[in-house]
Amino acid sequence: MALNRSNKPQPGNKINFDPPHFNKFKLNNGLEVYFLPKTELPIVRINLVLNCGSRYDPVNLKGLANLVSMCIDEGAGEYNALQLSDEIDLIGAHFSVYSDDDSIHITLQVLAEHFDKGFELFKKVLLSPHFNEKDFEREKRKVLTRLIQFRDEPEYLANTAFEFLLFGKGDPYASPIPGFDTTVNSISNNDLKNYYSSYFGAENAAIVVVGSINENELRSSLNIFSDEWNNNVKKKDFQNDLNLSDKRLFIVDKKDSVQTEIRIGHLTSKRNEEDYYNKLMFNLVLGGQFTSRINLNLREKHGYTYGASSRFNYYKDAGIFNVSTSVGIENTANALDEIFSELNEIKNGVNEEELQFAKSSIIRKFPANFESYGQVASNFVGKIIYGLLDDYFDTYIEKIKSVELQDVNEAANKNILTGSLLTVLVGDYEKISEQLKTDKYGDIVKLDYQQLPEIS
């Protein structure tokens, strides 16, 4: 008998998944430690997260945290920059330092057999960086050259212009992490040293360790570490005041572009337990995955783009909702109209089938978030940054399951603010503006990216 292929096969027995349980403890110096033994491969992963990042950059020194993260491993302890890099390569370790808006991250991934050596090097970078003038000047010139290159990159222009205009000049989250030419030019090596002594303290940090290492061995390494890292940095206060604005549209002129980069969105409440899950659910339907309404509309129905998506992005003390895509320039207005129409439509809510799909995909995907050592560590770093509760991963699935259609639909109606949409387009001004001859987009402003820091 021929096989009947018309029915989708049913799943086998349900899989039980127990999320990883970290051991949490505090060292004498105040550093919070999260440790998870994970032994299927001989790998140890460390993520240290410092509560600082570019949001603390003084307004005239934007790009400071980024330069700190670039210079901190340019020589430390008895090693100069090149020797230090060699020592890391000799044990085949992956080591990185980078800054984002809320944090500076230092990460190490190393084979278990090289953990001791790797951790020694990690500590040298953290505790005894040189901050030499010569290395500083070189890295600063590198950033200034990179800023020139960014002017050619449409995604970068779109992302940074969008966030700058959304937060508004003066807000700590407004500026791009690498800063602007003028602000980077003003940064001195002393600023780096001051930043380091103001923020690099154990009580202002947390460390996540995942891997194939015995807990007693780890604890004795960490106790030594605790004695070595003793300074009195306290967590810094942070305040910002964010306001929604009227609907408006900016075109960053990039002559002869063949595509238009599009960003549309508005501010949203910062991450909190009450509405996080509801927002997550309706966004999955709207633009959070391949078969979302926005992607199917713009890509699979109209062929305007290679892909389109929407998201709620959260900083520690701010939230952003945005839609992003890149379309053939002749379809700029068409694509905008379709996006606006999807945003209007989602305010009417989603249906039960859409919600079930969203729930199912998130719940069943949950175990795959803990596959690699780096994934597990960064999931926990996320939990630390957002100050989520200790049982966050244990209760995650239950929380998703208990989301109700009515609450999701209220959240969609409340959290999509079509009257306050900021639109940023990067592309050929002449070709775009001739398509936008109506008032439905709000005020239209032409922008030269280099003038961005002056726009208030």
Add this chain to the structure above:
Amino acid sequence: MKKTPNMELLDIEYEKYKLANGLEVILHKNNNSSLSAVNLWYKVGSANDSKGKTGIAHLFEHMMFQGSQNVPKEKHFRYIQEAGGTLNGSTSFDRTNYYEKLPSNFLEMALWLEADRMGYFLPALDQEKLNNQKDVVKNERLERYDNQPYGLAWELLITNLYSKDHPYNWPTIGFLNDITGYTLEDVSGFFKKFYTPNNSSLVVAGDIDLDKTKDLIEKYFAPIKPGAEVEELSCKTNPLKENILVTHKDKIQLERLYLSWHSDKLYGEDDAALDILSDILSGSKNSRLHKLLVFDKEYAQDVTTFQFSGKYAGQYIVIITAKPGITLDKLKAEVMHEIEKLISDGIKHREMEKAKNSIKSSFIFSLQNLDLLADQLNTYNFHLNEPNSFNYDLNRYNIVDEIKIINAAEKYLTKPNLEVRIVPEK
């Protein structure tokens, strides 16, 4: 000193067999997680495209997500995501792959989906879907290449390095004019020729029961009819007779230099030595070109070198972005001088040790994701006819010595080269 990690880790157990219709099957049981991975390779890539129809292998990959007889458009994505899985496909010169990673209790559904499009794709094909995906691919090309700074460099490299009749002479995405020209007949002809069970290999890995998985594969794939055997491409790589210089104006601020030489093919005898060479030249802060040009002299913003190799040919590539005010002539002279110096003065033991240790740990790191592991089993099977080649592959690097690298540098990098300069429009 602790002992080195057990290389048994890299000894990946598997079972390999063929269905009567020619489909090759590789099973790997691995209970590190409750996930399973399906990874299906069709032995067709852009190398099988033809002049005037470039990009069709890649476009076809898009069409495979447009539904089949029992799976409506978009449902392939929908079903896998609903099951908590991730999925995609990709096209290279040599092959096209499709993959799903999902909770293991949904394995049967993934096999059903892959089998349906392997066996029953044509009834669901129509002009509207083709037109739509031509538009999508056109936009993919615009977004990823035409509208990116330096985005056309790759195309300039391969079209000028390989002769017109070489299968690596055109970009996988295809030329814009070709993309707009495909017809339904092109697409269905391509399917019939290349998307046969006897031209593909299926890896299923992860939390699986071997017997049950075999039964499921038999159930869904065995009824699919085999096709005609696909002929191997015949291919000869002609050496460059003299240096070639191509200058291209782009919407960029900083000039960039690309140098390329014909080199060895993937898993060829010099392939691993050239990988180590690239680590020595540009793999770290203290690598030769990086130290000289980015760190000491600050002539360059960045420098990368790599051996890019496939089934039919390989090329060695150097890419350097000039700092403002530095000429590409100056950069080129520095690169050529460093290569000469390496050949005449040799390589330090420490440089070798750094490269080899980095490679060793990257092999262990690469075992972390089940989908990547499954794809690597297919890679080894395709090129070496042995899925469990992790230790063999690592050993390729371990046995390379200083002399071998110097010889490879001399053999390839002193020959005529292709130079592509991307410069600002004035």
